[in-house]
Amino acid sequence: MPIKAILTDIEGTTSAVSFVFDVLFPYAREHLPQYVRSHADEPAVAAQIEAVRSESGEADADVERVIDILLDWIASDRKATSLKALQGMVWAEGYRAGQLKGHVYPDAVAALKRWKQLGFDLYVYSSGSIQAQKLIFGCSEAGDLTPLFSGYFDTTSGHKREADSYRRIAAAIGLPAEQVLFLSDVVEELDAARQAGMRTFGLARHGGALDGHTTVSSFAAIEPAQL
Template sequence: MPIKAILTDIEGTTSAVSFVFEVLFPYAAKHLPDFVRQNAAHEDVAEQLDAVRRDTNQPNADVERVIDILLNWIAEDRKATPLKALQGMVWEQGYQAGELKGHVYPDAVEALKRWHQEGYKLFVYSSGSIQAQKLIFGCSEAGDLSPLFSGYFDTTSGPKREAQSYERITQSIGLDAAQILFLSDIVEELDAARTAGMVTCGLAREGAELAGHVTVDSFERIKPSTL
């Protein structure tokens, strides 16, 4: 069954892990406290603060307590949906101010453009919020790449290491799982996608091997029509 759609991870796949940990996370940690204080009464922010209270079973936590929880989650790299949503809001301000530019590997940029021209539907699945995903590609060092993509998925579709998440994404895309190629640098994610029926290809830019999956060190080596 021919590949018709390509679903890609971001961190470590299209973009450097260092960009996330050395640029985005520190930026969020620095700016999130004041952002929350200034916008706590705004509906979209208040909704996420309430979600933090629910997730930690601290219904009466004040704004400063919630900020402390969020900063601890950043330090732990916690995959918490309200944190990801708030980080996305903070990063949006940074991108709009020109203080941030999304990193996307040049080989990924070229391949994504080529696949789009060849008629493949392109999608993103990352633990970062959909808003953050759109910002990385929409405000990238290579320009606005957002027109290349047909959709985005985050942790609201489920954890990235569970097959059920990929089954939900498959239903949303509207194709047979065997028509979707999933790209990632994490074996457990690739395993989950394959269990859900997707075709997989691992990215190991340092030349390592992702056990049990076709593994390449560059987007240049990915040929969807042959997988």
């Protein structure tokens, strides 16, 4: 079956890991406490505060305790959906203020534009919230790239190392998994996608190989039409 859609990871794949760890995480760590204090009564933020209480098992945690929990989760890079949602809100303010610009590798920008022109549908699957994904691509150093994408998926579709997550995504896209190409820099994610029936390409931008998967160092080396 020919490839009809391309599903890509962000961190380490389209974008530098250092952008997340050296720019986004420190920004969230610095600005999240005051953001939560200032917006705690707003429905969207209040819902995430409740989710933090539930996930942490601290149902009676006050706002300051919730902030401490969130900062601990940032420090441990915990993939908590509530944390990702709140980080996305903080980052949105930073992007709007011009304090943040999303990093996307130039080879990824060029390839995504070329693939879109060739008729491939493009999707994103990242552990970061859908809001955060749209911000990285919408406020990128290369301009607004969101028109290239047909949809976004995050951990609400399931964890990235579980095959069922990729089955859900294929169903949401409306294609057999065999017609979806998944790109990532993490072998366990590639394994899970393959178990679901997707085709895979591994990105190893600094060299090396992702065992069991065709591995390249640049998007320029990927030709979906030839698969």
